[in-house]
Amino acid sequence: MRMLDRKLVRELWRLRAQVFSIALLVAAGVATLVLGVATYQSLFETREAYYDRSRFADVFAQASRAPEHALGAIERIPGVAMAESRIVDRAILDLEDMIEPGSAQLVSVPDHGEPLLNTLYMRAGALPDPTQPDQVVVNEGFARVHGLDLGDSFGAILNGQRRDLRIVGIALSPEFIYSLAPGALMPDDRRFAIVWMSRRALAAAFDLEGAFSSVTARLLPGALEADVIDRIDDILASYGGLGAHGRDGQQSNVFLDAELQQLQGSSAVLPPIFLFIAAFLVNLTLSRLIALEREQIGLMKALGYSSLAVAWHYLKFVLAIGAIGVIIGFGAGSWLGRELANLYSQYFHFPYLIFRVDTSVYLLAATATMAAASLGAAKAVWGVVRLSPSVAMQPAAPPRYRRGFATGLASRFSQATVMIIRNIVRWPLRAVFTMLGMALAVSVLVASMFAYDAIDHMIDLTYYKAERQDASIVLNLPRPEGALFDIERLPGIMAAEPVRAIPVELANGHLTRRVAIDGRHRDATLSQLVDEDGRWVPLPETGLVLSDWLARTLELQVGDLARMQTLDGRAITAEIPVTAIVRSYVGSAVYMDLGELNRIMGDGPLIGGANIRLDPTLENELFARIKQSPAIVGVSLQSLAREALRETMDENILLMTGVFAILASIIAFGVIYNSARIQLSERGRELASLRVLGFTKAEVSWILLAELALLTLLALPVGWLIGFGLAAAMAIGFETELFRIPLIVERSTYAMASLIVLAAALGSALIVRRRVGRLDLIEVLKTRE
Template identity: 40%
Template sequence: MVSPLDHKLLRDLWRMKGQAMAIGMVIAVGVGMLVMMTGLVTSLNETRAAYYERYRLADVFAPVTRAPDRLAGRLAAIDGVRSVEARVIGGALIDLDGIDLPVQAQAVSLPDLRNPRLNGVFLTDGRMIDRDRTDEILLLQSFAMAHGLRPGDRIQATMNGARRGFRIVGLAQSPEFLYTTAPGELIPDDARFGVIWMSRSALAAAYDMEGAFNEALLSLTRGANPAAVQEAVDRILIPYGGTGAYPLADQTSNRFVSEEISGLEAAAAGVPPVFLAVAAFLLYIVINRMVQSEREEIGLMKAFGYTNTEVGGHYFKLVMAIAIGGALAGCLMGIAGGRALIHIYIAYFKFPFLVFQLDPASFVTGVSVSILSASVGGMLVLRSVFALTPATAMRAPAPADYSRTGKMGRALNVWLDQPSRMVVRRITRQPGRMAGAMIGIACGMALCVSMITIYAGFDRTIDLTFNVIDRSDVMVSFNQDVSETAIFNLRRMEGVTLVEPVRHVPAILRNGRNSHRGVVTGLAPDARLNRALDNDLAEIPLQKTGIALSTALADILKIRPGDMLTVDVRTGRQPVLQIPVTAVAQSLLGAPAYMDLAALNRVLREPNRVSGAYLSIDQVHASAIYTKLQDMPTVAGVGLKSQAEVAFQTLMNTGAGAIRYVMGAIAFVITFGIVYNAARIAYAERSRDLASLRVIGFTRAETAFVLLGELAIVTLVALPLGGVLGYYLSFSIAAGFSSELYQIPAIFDPASYGFAAMVVIGAAVGSGWLVKRDIDRAELVSALKTRE
């Protein structure tokens, strides 16, 4: 049998269904985002782990210049090594019809008589290669799809300076190439970098590697010490040109996939609590005002013998009904959203199969946190319920004191009409309630500001990277470090207006226990095409005896200007250098380190060496320049900045970056819910007063103005406060989106604040229209009756 209090609970829920649904939606959004994003992270991690295990991705990679095959046995004998795969790899240039620029590729060998022990391939179309046919290859599926290539097609590729013809017999994927970038580049582009798999014997012949290998792959036993294994591998391979073994964590594809998933994890941990906190605040306001408006009903219930616990439990049930309903709806929204988005992420990460798995802990966490946050707000309100005695509660509240308006109020009365004076009196009579509504709307404004600022931050990253820092047209990379004679050859080309040499030196950068595997970039003095800039976008003069680190790299290494940096060079003689940090540079793409080119060559004892060049060209001669570059035997690859910019834009609009659009849409929905709740709460409190105004002769427009004028003033006052809150909130959200691949700045963009203000004002106008409609439809007799 349903008790009278439960009957009242159902009637209260029905009467405030609009507010309850709006608050429940705020809770649902927070829980839904938590469930969705946690499910995405769990699914991606499980799929990645299953993919790596099924196709035996190596635990350690050991590049070497040239090592005899017999060393594979010595590597396999190292304590902690489970299996070893010695292979041949090399750079290639693919010539495609209709494309002026040669496309860079990596050629990878497959064993002749068996499947590879490590780094297997997943055949998506066609068949495997025949070892007796040296012209047969497998091609990376994403690259083939970007260029419309199928099994049976033929392509031309330049390998080790010789042009060869190949027939595609199959398309493949590999866990080693989830994230594919050309050497020296950071931005993935399926159309600009491919992978070719060939038989070991054919590829060894092409690169003069018969009886030798230039990369060893190792898998480790459970409990093995990776650092000890890498040291042992280095001792064996360094005499043969080993450049240092590195773990799977530092493998390019895995590192950036991990960064993208970590970005999702950060967003999953930081964003939903913001929405749940807003929901708890709204519940507190709603229930607090409801208790104040039902003083007489509370007193009557206590007079009839209901205890404080029973009365408090009634209002606590109301809070729990909204919170639990919103949490359950959020769980369903999270499941639906996760299932809708997981296929996008699977395609983005190039996984060949899907292991979709929701994290049960996210459901428990989402429901528990929503109930806990609602309970905290509810308990604060219930204190006032317990404090009310029947005699106090059933007594009418003290009349409003308007004397606090003082001389200002009397001065305003001269200029304001009666409805306007009512609005001013309401605000000055109950400043606490007005402050609560203002803070709620300011929270909505802050959410909008932070998300729109993030949109501007993404645009800022692209603009700074490709229009301010990098002002070149073409990036040329060489097969190996060459003399500066190659730069003079580039300058003599017709149509080349400016050439700047550059050298990329692989190294491990260390500061105490903090380390980073990256490259040191040597720039020409007074560089104009690719520059190191400070936070004010002023050029940083590179010192002859120092190194400048990007902001991201300085944060990774926890280092400041003036500190000494250990640079463990992984090429040539492989010296270990101690170089002072002289500056921190603004860089939003990657984590570069800059040195003066001459100074870098000097400390390496390799004068006049370069590994690439930045070019500014006359577009009229572009096609002829590309043809000449393609014919130069020292050129390993040519990249266009315009193509890189398009690829980077695509990268940031997919994967973890795409979630910003979902969060932005949710922020706008939440903002409307907050403003609508403020309007509905005010209307619920003053419905009898508004009905009384209609009875004594106020028009519908004048009656609505009394209520909506209050909402307008509160909204306008909340805008600057929300702007300040949004400014600081944007820093935490920007940090969640930033990764080692790219950094998103939190910037002050007046247009973002203006647009966010328009969103809040629009929400206020829409909410006001909905509330005015209810005011116009109100039945005066029913509104004037005492409830319950």
């Protein structure tokens, strides 16, 4: 090994604590990027593979009752590779471990063989035997939540008839990766099941022999989806078709899309910032570390090493540190990425996980940190090799201090304090960069932790200010307003407000969105419209109220006309003015006065359900009654919905940001520890001289650490500010059709971020303080300067 390389290895070992902490900084930046991208990419790839292997359909359509020959017509549509008809309907579930009624989506499977499309991934058991009409397959999530296994039975009301269904299989389906009950915002495996039954059994139960109520189709590559959808709509129009849609209208897919998008958001915003910050800090730290090598650089030049050889030597030094960090980062990032992806794939009910990361991510992470490290080294080495060796080998000339504003202070403060202030004023740029480094540490913490505040606010606004009902009741079909009195007479109902939701396609020019118009009375108080601060906003007498997200998506403003077409089989169209836009964090809500909505629908004063306030003591009685009432197909409890939202948020955002917060803490410690260590190296001789002059260890430590403390305190507010900016970027990254994260950063988050950084500072200070105690006083007297 060449002598310089030997020197390199030994220097790395001598500075191991610092080398390790800088490498850790690099590792944190690299790991964040790798794990963020790895998690997202793996889940994305897994979904693609799962969709492909299970032949997930491209187009979905429902009808009231379509004769089987309509399927032939659909199969003949150009662009359709294969189509499959089936029966899809709903049932009320009567489960022993639940007092309130649950609901189920019933889906038929062919009597012979497996489904052509949307094949089931059987976790256990087998498909139902068509000769045994009560055999069913249920989705795994539902079975798990209720502890149901093969051979178990549960009660269900199918088309008004109570049946006992026996589980013969437990499965996953690409169609129901997320199973959302109709009208629900969040998946809920407890209340909502997917139940697969044989086609024969379902046809008998719903009088659909020789007919189907649902069709799915897979398209040929290059087929125009919109054309196929139009043709299917034409075919099904006379059979009560509800409007075909692509995957972008398939609930589970939309939800999964949103989840992946949020994951991408969290991995697209923070990790590059982390990497940038880590690179910046590494640059800063290494350039100062190498500036300390001034005399060695001078010596090597004096011995006849060329500037290039010296530069290469130090470049190798920083590259080695960078490489250690990159390797740790790759390892930790890949491992964490795999663990996270695994966790997410369980949340998403994927049957398996395909772990995949683009090599380009590794390349990007490595290049960025190595470049930053090299630049830092180059800057410092260049500064020294430019000097003639005779000058470089001398200690740097005493810096020119100025009697600036510190002069006035001098009379009031101790000499030690004046030293601190002059030192900052003398190297303002260095002070600013050190401060900025710590501020960035604060800011990444703020940005990682703000999501907790935002989600609290989101839940508070959604469930305590806007949707304040205890539960919502959904009727099996629109009923005259008088049905409200029937609901009010149910046990435990303290208040009921009628609602009616109409599925529509809302359009502005070429922009369209499938949503449900939520009709309600203007004086409704249980579920009400609120602004950003939770203040009540009245529902206008006429026109549509859009959520801000939907208004933005459709590029609609107050006063614009929105075109709507109902998706209830009647295809009623109307142009309705937008009369207000409200803030909403969940879903893409559209509101309208119920009377106005009924007028447009032209079918008299109907209601589709009610928001209710419950007397909790009579809950059980109410649920028992609802279970027996065929007119009610669903009850959703707000408390459960709230929990479900909280859980989803925990899974989507908090898990990832939690990991980021830990990495941010590592960065915070790395910055401060290195600042303190380098400060000590740079001023070791000066401080030891002070000790020789009779300063106590405490006094000397004060000179060293007070400067850092001052810079840390200055860094806090700057970090809050940058952190708020990063949080804003993340809030935008998290935005999806399903949820928006409000940009709310509580004081407690700023405080927590500050505390973590202060703790890191304190820890570093203690380590450095110990080193001050070990300063070699004799060495100072013996050597020059």
